[in-house]
Amino acid sequence: MIQADSETTANGNGSSQVKTEDTAQFIKLPDTASYPTGSLDFLVKLRKEQAQQEAMEKLSLHDRRDKPSRLSLKIVIVGAGLGGLAAAIALARKGHKVTVVEQAPFLAEVGAGIQIPSNSSRLLIKWGLKPYLAAKVVTPESIAFKRWQNGDVIALTKLVPEFQENFDAPYYVVHRAHFHDALYQLALELGVDVILNSKVNNYDENAPSVTVEDGKTYTGDLVICSDGVKSIGRSKVLAGVDQAPLRTGFAAYRATVDVEKMKAHPDTAKLLLVPGLNLWIGEMRHVMTYTISGGKAFNMVLSHPDRSDPAGWVKQSPENILSQMREHFNGWDPTLTKIIDMIDTTLKWPLLSGTPLKSWVASSNKLLIMGDAAHAMVPYMSQGAAMAVEDAAALAEAIDLVDNAADLPEALHIWESVRILRTSQMQEASLINGKLWHFPDGPEQRARDAATRAEVEGRQFTTSANQWSDPTTQRWCYGYDAEAEVKKAWDGRLPSKGISNGH
Numbered sequence: 001m002i003q004a005d006s007e008t009t010a011n012g013n014g015s016s017q018v019k020t021e022d023t024a025q026f027i028k029l030p031d032t033a034s035y036p037t038g039s040l041d042f043l044v045k046l047r048k049e050q051a052q053q054e055a056m057e058k059l060s061l062h063d064r065r066d067k068p069s070r071l072s073l074k075i076v077i078v079g080a081g082l083g084g085l086a087a088a089i090a091l092a093r094k095g096h097k098v099t100v101v102e103q104a105p106f107l108a109e110v111g112a113g114i115q116i117p118s119n120s121s122r123l124l125i126k127w128g129l130k131p132y133l134a135a136k137v138v139t140p141e142s143i144a145f146k147r148w149q150n151g152d153v154i155a156l157t158k159l160v161p162e163f164q165e166n167f168d169a170p171y172y173v174v175h176r177a178h179f180h181d182a183l184y185q186l187a188l189e190l191g192v193d194v195i196l197n198s199k200v201n202n203y204d205e206n207a208p209s210v211t212v213e214d215g216k217t218y219t220g221d222l223v224i225c226s227d228g229v230k231s232i233g234r235s236k237v238l239a240g241v242d243q244a245p246l247r248t249g250f251a252a253y254r255a256t257v258d259v260e261k262m263k264a265h266p267d268t269a270k271l272l273l274v275p276g277l278n279l280w281i282g283e284m285r286h287v288m289t290y291t292i293s294g295g296k297a298f299n300m301v302l303s304h305p306d307r308s309d310p311a312g313w314v315k316q317s318p319e320n321i322l323s324q325m326r327e328h329f330n331g332w333d334p335t336l337t338k339i340i341d342m343i344d345t346t347l348k349w350p351l352l353s354g355t356p357l358k359s360w361v362a363s364s365n366k367l368l369i370m371g372d373a374a375h376a377m378v379p380y381m382s383q384g385a386a387m388a389v390e391d392a393a394a395l396a397e398a399i400d401l402v403d404n405a406a407d408l409p410e411a412l413h414i415w416e417s418v419r420i421l422r423t424s425q426m427q428e429a430s431l432i433n434g435k436l437w438h439f440p441d442g443p444e445q446r447a448r449d450a451a452t453r454a455e456v457e458g459r460q461f462t463t464s465a466n467q468w469s470d471p472t473t474q475r476w477c478y479g480y481d482a483e484a485e486v487k488k489a490w491d492g493r494l495p496s497k498g499i500s501n502g503h
Contacts, residue, residue: 068095083371083388148282
């Protein structure tokens with residue numbers, strides 16, 4: 001029987017006194033559960049909020065740094081994209097000296113909108129990025145999946161306030177250029193040295209160092225390759241045998257539409273009344289849309305099958321590309337096709353997906369890869385950049401766990417194993433969305449729509465064919481704590497060789 005540790009009894013004069021019992025004979029109430037349950041989540045959330053509040057009270061408004069790591073490193077990062085700058089920020093906050101080497105003569109992100117899901121925004125807000133993004137992000141209230149033919153809602157994920165409350169962070173959408181500039185500005189504030197117009201043409205994994213085209217060499221204690229899907233560092237990590245991402249047979253048109261054009265028509269203007277993501281799905285195709293730039297532009301990503309050689313795409317005229325894009329979605333929901341007709345210009349991208357690599361860390365333990373160089377994925381879970389942010393946070397945490405350089409290789413391999421598992425599963429989840437969304441009309445499509453009907457009707461459900469709504473997938477995807485997972489793996493690692501087998 002579970003009893004209190006003490007009980008109150010009345011004494012002879014009417015007052016009370018506390019009688020203390022021997023607590024050893026009573027069962028202690030557990031603080032956590034070993035079985036799957038969400039019943040204690042509110043306590044975990046409360047304690048996080050209390051800890052965050054205490055931390056905020058100790059820090060000045062402009063202090064973006066964390067407690068310095070015990071092991072201070074000089075780190076060279078190749079690539080100043082979203083992942084490279086995220087790594088620079090995470091590591092600089094821990095007191096490391098960070099230099100970023102970038103081949104572009106100036107920084108500019110190609111593309112349009114990007115989603116920042118809760119598992120990523122939680123980290124970015126912790127790093128201090130929110131003030132740089134506040135006026136630029138849009139917080140969508142929901143994700144509505146729509147039937148290709150008429151726009152009927154067939155699945156619905158509520159984001160506000162559900163994601164903020166369940167995963168301790170908002171779900172944002174933003175222009176890639178605004179996101180990139182925010183990361184750059186924060187990196188500079190943290191003292192990161194960003195060197196532009198410096199293309200790396202050689203790595204020395206043992207030094208470790210990188211050499212750029214003008215002959216200058218940058219040396220550090222650790223070199224991080226965040227140089228994208230065409231990474232030249234990846235083959236160094238894989239002992240000279242590259243494992244490049246593969247084409248999927250799909251491509252995506254990316255475009256934006258001025259919302260003022262949409263406001264001129266009642267049916268298209270209706271999509272702007274409440275911030276939200278609208279996703280039309282049909283056979284082998286889908287169109288993802290949402291507003292960006294503080295609600296001033298309507299972002300569109302139009303995925304379609306295409307097995308032609310991307311090298312030939314640049315030879316096509318803009319008019320021809322627009323014509324092909326519209327042809328792909330001929331006969332779809334009239335509201336959608338009306339917006340597609342408003343597109344003036346578009347870019348076409350092949351969709352690639354990597355396969356899990358055997359290693360992210362070179363044999364020297366001084367060179368590693370992260371971001372798209374390590375785990376390119378199709379954008380169907382909107383997690384590509386988020387995985388790079390998680391990589392960065394987990395890496396900074398892994399290094400923070402060690403006291404000296406001798407233990408660094410073990411920490412890097414712990415990071416590597418945790419991140420390979422996480423990102424390979426996200427690659428798989430992204431491909432599965434490509435399966436779920438692209439059924440032709442028929443038995444599978446009807447069964448999928450029936451499996452998401454409860455969320456549309458506001459009824460309770462325990463599973464969904466919509467991975468954004470499915471409770472199990474939600475918790476795994478958006479509730480993931482990249483820093484905590486690395487620490488857990490570190491704490492649970494096997495004893496070192498020096499103390500194993502009784503020695």
